Amino acid sequence: MSGTRPDPSKLYHREVPATWWLKKKSYFFFMLRELSSVFIAIFLLVYLYQIYQLTQGPEAYVAFSRRLSSPGWILFNLIALLFALYHSITWFQSSAIVLPLRVGERELPRNLFVALNVVALVVISLIILVLFLTLKG
Amino acid sequence: MAEPTITLNITRYRPGQDRAPTTQSYAVPYKEDWVVLDALNHIKDQIDGTLSYRWSCRMGVCGSCGMMVNGTPKLTCAAFLRDYYPGEIRVEPLVNFPIIRDLVIDMSDFLDKLKSVKPWIIRKEEKPVSQGEYLQSPAQLEAFHQFTQCINCMLCYAACPVYGLEPKFLGPAAIALGYRYNMDSRDQGQEQRAVIGNHDGIWDCTFVGECSVVCPKDVDPAAAIQRSKVDTTKTWFQSILMPWGQR
Numbered sequence: 001m002s003g004t005r006p007d008p009s010k011l012y013h014r015e016v017p018a019t020w021w022l023k024k025k026s027y028f029f030f031m032l033r034e035l036s037s038v039f040i041a042i043f044l045l046v047y048l049y050q051i052y053q054l055t056q057g058p059e060a061y062v063a064f065s066r067r068l069s070s071p072g073w074i075l076f077n078l079i080a081l082l083f084a085l086y087h088s089i090t091w092f093q094s095s096a097i098v099l100p101l102r103v104g105e106r107e108l109p110r111n112l113f114v115a116l117n118v119v120a121l122v123v124i125s126l127i128i129l130v131l132f133l134t135l136k137g
Numbered sequence: 138m139a140e141p142t143i144t145l146n147i148t149r150y151r152p153g154q155d156r157a158p159t160t161q162s163y164a165v166p167y168k169e170d171w172v173v174l175d176a177l178n179h180i181k182d183q184i185d186g187t188l189s190y191r192w193s194c195r196m197g198v199c200g201s202c203g204m205m206v207n208g209t210p211k212l213t214c215a216a217f218l219r220d221y222y223p224g225e226i227r228v229e230p231l232v233n234f235p236i237i238r239d240l241v242i243d244m245s246d247f248l249d250k251l252k253s254v255k256p257w258i259i260r261k262e263e264k265p266v267s268q269g270e271y272l273q274s275p276a277q278l279e280a281f282h283q284f285t286q287c288i289n290c291m292l293c294y295a296a297c298p299v300y301g302l303e304p305k306f307l308g309p310a311a312i313a314l315g316y317r318y319n320m321d322s323r324d325q326g327q328e329q330r331a332v333i334g335n336h337d338g339i340w341d342c343t344f345v346g347e348c349s350v351v352c353p354k355d356v357d358p359a360a361a362i363q364r365s366k367v368d369t370t371k372t373w374f375q376s377i378l379m380p381w382g383q384r
Contacts, residue, residue, distance in 0.1 A: 005245050006245075007152075010237070011236065012150050012157065012158060012235060013235050013236075014236070016301040016302055020302075023208065024347075027298060027347070030343075030346070094344060094363070097346075097357070097360045097363060098363040098364060098366075105279060
């Protein structure tokens with residue numbers, strides 16, 4: 001087989017530019033999906049720290065929670081929320097490909113799989129919101 | 138009235154003569170029913186016989202005429218001029234592969250990888266012909282049928298940024314074809330295709346998903362790779378939790 005290979009010295013190799021992910025919309029959205037995990041990770045670390053403050057007494061918890069209500073942190077939480085929603089939707093889209101739903105021998109449409117998951121996400125979020133408001137009151 | 142024309146900007150690279158690829162423009166007659174490959178053949182026959190490119194069947198079966206058309210990997214026999222007219226069309230060799238000449242790429246790497254997944258039915262012991270065929274139900278066929286449609290056109294490799302950045306990556310088509318045989322009820326060679334489960338196999342894939350988008354045969358290599366990840370993980374957990382359950 002090696003006899004049929006082209007002369008390596010005559011080949012021209014093209015480099016992948018560092019900006020490859022800006023060249024195509026789908027690559028850009030892929031990078032956004034990857035980036036979303038950074039924001040979700042930061043949010044979770046802060047959240048864990050907030051729960052840890054509970055063990056440090058009510059004053060510490062209230063003081064930390066007050067710091068989190070500054071405009072900067074609210075903006076961060078808003079961005080993190082948007083990324084979390086984007087990550088959830090793309091996660092459902094990915095899951096539809098990885099674990100197709102089958103009824104008998106037929107595969108259900110992927111969009112239906114995504115729609116069912118979005119409905120579940122909305123319903124569960126609403127239940128948590130209602131519980132939160134009830135318990136808070 | 139003058140016949141309408143369309144401009145093709147084509148990558149030229151003459152080894153031993155050019156240090157780097159250049160672009161050459163050609164104006165060809167615009168015809169509604171022409172595809173990019175027809176335009177290339179017109180150039181080769183009527184304008185510039187030195188242009189090099191691969192093609193064969195001109196009907197989406199052979200997988201030879203894959204090129205970048207306006208930056209997207211496409212079979213040029215299925216890319217109609219009318220979808221770009223009156224704009225110009227940029228034709229480049231498939232990215233992520235070295236260029237041999239003009240629009241011709243070196244596919245040796247892909248062929249090596251394809252061979253490494255052993256894309257054929259492997260039996261632990263062949264049964265003699267006198268015992269008849271290996272039977273398969275329609276449901277068993279359905280489990281892998283879609284992955285048999287691959288024509289080795291390499292569009293998925295050109296669409297995969299991971300392969301571009303990580304040339305050791307086994308890549309979409311090779312994994313999809315390996316998966317196709319792993320899923321085949323007649324096959325017993327999964328252990329001989331360990332290359333799929335290696336680091337340079339499925340675990341290099343970050344699921345960009347473009348391989349499945351550009352596939353002209355709806356093979357969906359991205360699905361094959363992710364499902365292989367699930368299967369491999371399951372097998373690994375089973376071997377940890379139930380070491381006595383080894384086949």
